Amino acid sequence: MPSKYRDFRNSVPWLIVFWEVVFIILFYYLFSVVGLITPDFFNPAFQDVSHMVIFGLGFFLSFPKRYGLSGIGFNLLIVALGVQWSVLVEGFTCSGIFFSSFFSYSIMKAAVSVTAVVISFAAILGKANPVQLVVMTIVEIAAFHLSRWVNKMYLQITDFASMMHVHLFGAYFGLAVSSSFPVLQPGFEKSASSPRSSLLSVLGTLFLWVFWPSFNSVLAVERKNDIIYSTYFALAVSAVTAFALSVLTTEDGKLSMAHIHRATLAGGVTLGCAADSIQYPWIAMILGLLASVIAVLGSHFLQRSLPSTIKINDVSGVHFTFGLPAVLGALACIILRVI
Numbered sequence: 141m142p143s144k145y146r147d148f149r150n151s152v153p154w155l156i157v158f159w160e161v162v163f164i165i166l167f168y169y170l171f172s173v174v175g176l177i178t179p180d181f182f183n184p185a186f187q188d189v190s191h192m193v194i195f196g197l198g199f200f201l202s203f204p205k206r207y208g209l210s211g212i213g214f215n216l217l218i219v220a221l222g223v224q225w226s227v228l229v230e231g232f233t234c235s236g237i238f239f240s241s242f243f244s245y246s247i248m249k250a251a252v253s254v255t256a257v258v259i260s261f262a263a264i265l266g267k268a269n270p271v272q273l274v275v276m277t278i279v280e281i282a283a284f285h286l287s288r289w290v291n292k293m294y295l296q297i298t299d300f301a302s303m304m305h306v307h308l309f310g311a312y313f314g315l316a317v318s319s320s321f322p323v324l325q326p327g328f329e330k331s332a333s334s335p336r337s338s339l340l341s342v343l344g345t346l347f348l349w350v351f352w353p354s355f356n357s358v359l360a361v362e363r364k365n366d367i368i369y370s371t372y373f374a375l376a377v378s379a380v381t382a383f384a385l386s387v388l389t390t391e392d393g394k395l396s397m398a399h400i401h402r403a404t405l406a407g408g409v410t411l412g413c414a415a416d417s418i419q420y421p422w423i424a425m426i427l428g429l430l431a432s433v434i435a436v437l438g439s440h441f442l443q444r445s446l447p448s449t450i451k452i453n454d455v456s457g458v459h460f461t462f463g464l465p466a467v468l469g470a471l472a473c474i475i476l477r478v479i
Contacts, residue, residue, distance in 0.1 A: 199344025
């Protein structure tokens with residue numbers, strides 16, 4: 141958190157305790173009749189999603205040498221707080237239906253939806269204090285579920301597609317929040333990394349790469365195996381393309397871990413919305429290729445000009461890692477459904 145933030149003890153603990161007490165009271169009144177879920181409703185892929193959100197995104201946010209521990213620690217706080225709030229909001233947006241099967245499915249949805257908040261957190265890493273992060277978590281979870289409700293009720297978008305635009309929502313919500321913070325100049329000490337922090341960030345990328353097929357398929361009702369295989373092929377192609385483009389775009393002709401760090405996951409992000417519409421693996425591979433190209437070239441040519449042009453500082457490159465690949469996936473989903 142910023143070094144000038146001095147009011148930690150007088151604000152953060154009480155705000156966190158307040159929301160936790162509110163959650164406990166709401167769970168008491170809404171889920172006392174339901175009780176705990178039965179093992180029959182448990183999805184093993186939920187463990188993969190939890191590993192991805194906690195370990196993958198946590199280490200992914202550890203690249204700044206000054207805020208590595210903050211990225212990992214506050215990621216856990218956001219996830220733990222956001223999952224509870226997401227389950228409650230999901231129940232409210234479903235006409236107040238609270239029962240056992242809904243509860244188990246809602247927990248899996250909550251683990252996916254809280255990813256949007258973590259992505260937004262990546263855009264303001266090192267600039268926001270804990271109070272702002274807690275407030276952002278509460279507001280963004282509510283806004284995300286409201287967006288899904290509008291998509292389903294008025295745009296007739298399927299539940300799976302409306303849920304999997306989490307990357308798109310999280311990226312641009314985070315950029316919108318980032319616009320209210322001062323712009324950090326390139327090479328500024330706060331955004332600098334060290335070999336140790338870069339290594340932890342790459343470790344997070346590996347976690348995300350391994351568990352991303354489970355993330356894309358955890359909420360699918362039909363063609364779950366096809367979604368897993370398509371996502372894996374897209375991730376494989378985007379990873380290979382990232383290595384090739386990194387060599388071509390660097391001045392010294394060497395690999396840039398910043399490019400690989402961002403573009404390796406682009407294929408999985410793109411397949412988030414379009415995976416259930418893909419019939420053949422070569423389509424997923426093309427999307428993975430295009431997503432990696434967008435991530436690397438966008439990071440190489442646009443990252444330096446964006447702060448001075450639109451006054452937004454994208455600390456973690458979420459615009460190119462999650463935002464633009466998600467836009468590509470949404471467009472691919474529309475084209476594939478029309479065809």
